[in-house]
Amino acid sequence: MTLQMTGRLAAEDRTELGDLCPIERASELVARRSTVLLLREASYGTARFDDFVRRTGLTESVTAAQLRTLVTEGLMVKQPYREPAQRQRFEYVLTEAGHDFVPILLALASWGDRHRPRPHRLRMVHAGCGAAVEVEVRCANGHVVGDDDVTVALRSRQRAATD
Amino acid sequence: MTLQMTGRLAAEDRTELGDLCPIERASELVARRSTVLLLREASYGTARFDDFVRRTGLTESVTAAQLRTLVTEGLMVKQPYREPAQRQRFEYVLTEAGHDFVPILLALASWGDRHRPRPHRLRMVHAGCGAAVEVEVRCANGHVVGDDDVTVALRSRQRAATD
DNA sequence: CGCCTGACTTGCGTTTTGCGTAGTCAGGGT
DNA sequence: ACCCTGACTACGCAAAACGCAAGTCAGGCG
Numbered sequence: 001m002t003l004q005m006t007g008r009l010a011a012e013d014r015t016e017l018g019d020l021c022p023i024e025r026a027s028e029l030v031a032r033r034s035t036v037l038l039l040r041e042a043s044y045g046t047a048r049f050d051d052f053v054r055r056t057g058l059t060e061s062v063t064a065a066q067l068r069t070l071v072t073e074g075l076m077v078k079q080p081y082r083e084p085a086q087r088q089r090f091e092y093v094l095t096e097a098g099h100d101f102v103p104i105l106l107a108l109a110s111w112g113d114r115h116r117p118r119p120h121r122l123r124m125v126h127a128g129c130g131a132a133v134e135v136e137v138r139c140a141n142g143h144v145v146g147d148d149d150v151t152v153a154l155r156s157r158q159r160a161a162t163d
Numbered sequence: 164m165t166l167q168m169t170g171r172l173a174a175e176d177r178t179e180l181g182d183l184c185p186i187e188r189a190s191e192l193v194a195r196r197s198t199v200l201l202l203r204e205a206s207y208g209t210a211r212f213d214d215f216v217r218r219t220g221l222t223e224s225v226t227a228a229q230l231r232t233l234v235t236e237g238l239m240v241k242q243p244y245r246e247p248a249q250r251q252r253f254e255y256v257l258t259e260a261g262h263d264f265v266p267i268l269l270a271l272a273s274w275g276d277r278h279r280p281r282p283h284r285l286r287m288v289h290a291g292c293g294a295a296v297e298v299e300v301r302c303a304n305g306h307v308v309g310d311d312d313v314t315v316a317l318r319s320r321q322r323a324a325t326d
Numbered sequence: 327c328g329c330c331t332g333a334c335t336t337g338c339g340t341t342t343t344g345c346g347t348a349g350t351c352a353g354g355g356t
Numbered sequence: 357a358c359c360c361t362g363a364c365t366a367c368g369c370a371a372a373a374c375g376c377a378a379g380t381c382a383g384g385c386g
Contacts, residue, residue: 001206001262001263001265002262002265003265003287020284020285022275023203023275024199026271026275027199030193030199030271031193031195031199044167044315048363049362058345061344062345087353090363102165102300102313104271104274105186107267107270110185112186115260122316122318123316125315126308129304131306132302135270135299137265140289141289143289147262149289150265150288153287155284155286195372195373213333221374224375225375229373252332
């Protein structure tokens with residue numbers, strides 16, 4: 001699959017487009033091993049600090065720091081909670097933005113499953129039927145987007161402001 | 164969307180599962196800003212060294228180093244080519260593994276588009292109809308996978324070897 | 327034959343990321 | 357009143373990632 005740039009975009013230096021590119025803005029988060037691991041664990045339902053540390057293998061300091069940035073970035077919220085007959089604790093839960101990150105993780109999983117030869121023994125399956133989960137590229141009109149069907153377009157300034 | 168761990172996976176420390184997890188193996192590549200940028204440019208059709216440098220804003224040394232690892236990781240190949248009346252040059256082109264990376268980029272783009280408030284003016288659209296491109300999670304049987312429909316399963320050792 | 331250009335490499339400093347270890351701190355249980 | 361535990365913070369250090377600047381090298385042009 002390739003992406004076609006239209007019009008003047010094709011020739012332009014992308015440097016100045018920097019924060020106009022949604023990939024670049026999103027990958028600021030992914031560009032750290034720790035955040036991917038933490039988001040993975042959070043998607044698995046992990047909520048407590050200690051569990052994040054234990055299950056990711058990250059150190060406490062890294063975990064604390066990255067959880068904090070994930071909270072300030074709006075992917076998680078830190079909430080007080082209380083188990084019966086226990087004192088009050090804090091838990092980290094995914095926000096909507098955090099939940100929306102899961103397709104990225106699944107896309108990574110799908111790629112890793114296909115292209116990394118070493119046998120991973122974890123697979124993501126559909127709870128309903130047990131078949132492997134895949135990410136499919138479609139457009140808002142429901143068409144399946146094929147290999148050369150993606151165009152990168154420059155949004156007009158007006159629409160960008162209101163969108 | 165959340166991922167449900169089954170059986171003993173739920174309790175297990177994931178540390179030892181390390182290279183069993185396809186997300187972790189795939190994110191070794193993504194965990195660098197430079198690789199994401201280079202793969203993005205390559206998906207846009209960039210092939211020449213200088214263009215990678217100019218369009219990503221990375222330094223030459225970083226570009227050279229990361230292109231090399233992308234080649235050894237099997238996401239790109241370095242091929243000689245010759246423009247008419249020019250001397251022989253080298254170009255970097257995506258392999259199948261590299262092309263298969265595009266859905267990850269689109270998933271990132273889709274997330275960035277939705278959850279980063281600053282107006283990005285770049286959008287990915289379906290060349291056929293102009294509608295925005297989205298990534299959809301489906302299972303191999305074609306069912307749309309909903310919010311709580313993903314299960315993480317442990318593959319048996321036999322199947323893992325042949326799969 | 328010397329110069330230019332594209333494609334790198336080399337060297338150096340800075341920042342970020344991460345590990346390891348130790349210390350803190352608040353709330354509950356005993 | 358004291359201890360324990362979960363949830364951190366605070367060093368100090370190593371490695372990786374990135375930037376800046378300069379140097380190299382091969383092939384073609386004039």
